[in-house]
Amino acid sequence: MKIAIGSDHVGYELKPAIIDYLEELGHEVNDFGPYTTERTDYPIFSKKVAENVANHNFDLGILICGTGVGISIAANKVEGIRAVVCSEPYSAKLSREHNNTNILAFGSRVIGTELAKMIVKEWLDAEYEGGRHENRVNMISEIEKNKR
Template identity: 80%
Template sequence: MKIAIGSDHVGIELKPTIIEYLEELGHQVTDFGPFSAERTDYPVYGKKVAQEVASKNFDLGVLICGTGVGISISANKVHGIRAVVCSEPYSAKLSRQHNNTNILAFGSRVIGSELAKMIVKEWLDAEFEGERHGKRIEMIAEIEEENQ
């Protein structure tokens, strides 16, 4: 899979570990920044990654900030994005199975690198179950369309 990744200055320390792990799993990863620890704003990178995923240039995205919350909110403002912030693997897995999430976010101040890898693995290995969940995704898309 092609995966877009981004962070803010707080998430930049964890990002190389996640890139390396994704590549070990056989995925093609593109880093959308930042590329230094200089203070930056998470909405910039949440938007960049989300636009790449929404435009289908990438299959999925991963975002990292201090908590994962701000950067996921930013990503969710892009039409067609269903970003989830997770601090444990179970929610990550179910977010893919039930909500067909296309961006995973987490916080480098909340979880360590090994837990982050577990979350990423569960999220990537899960598949959307469709059926009753598909109807709900359609309902979410309708809300998105109404409020564009």
Template identity: 75%
Template sequence: MKIAVGNDHVGIELKPVIIEFLESLGHEVVDYGAQTNERTDYPIYGKKVGEEVAAGNVDCGILICGTGVGISIAANKVKGVRAVVCSEPYTAQLSKEHNNTNILAFGSRVIGSELAKMIVKAWLDAEFKGGRHANRVKMIADTERAYLC
């Protein structure tokens, strides 16, 4: 898979760990994140990764900021994005199986590198189950279309 990674200055130390992990799993990584620890604004990176995912230029995205919350909110403003913040693997897995999430976010101030890798692996290994969940994802897309004309 081709995976976009984005981060603000707070995620700068965790990002290379995640990129190395993704590459060790055989994925191609495109880095859209901050390159230094100089203060920057997370919406820039959430939006960029969201746009790349929504356009189909990458298969999915991973975002890192202090908590994962702000950067995921920014990504979720892009039509077609279903970003989730996870601090443990079970939610990451179910977010893909039930909600067909296409961006995973987490906070470098909340979780450590080993837990981050476990979350990423659970999310990447999960598959959307469709069925009753497909109708719910469609309902979300219908709501999005109604408000993001």
């Protein structure tokens, strides 16, 4: 799978461990920045990752900031994105199975490296179930289309 990853300066230090883990799992990863711990704004990198996932240049995306909240909110402003912020594996798994999420976000101030890896693994291993969930996901897409 091709995975886009990005963070802000707070998530920067956790990002290399996640990139290494994704590559160990056999995924192709593209880091959209930042590339230093210099203070920056998360919407810049959230937008880059989200647009690349929405345009199908990448299969999925991962975003990291202090809590995962702001960076996921920014990603969800891009049409076609269903970003979820998770601090434990179960919600990550169900977000893929039930909501067909395409971006995972988490906070480097909330979780450590090993928990982040468990969350990533559960999220990547889960598959969208469709079926009874399809109508709801379609309703979300309709809200997006009508927001203008």
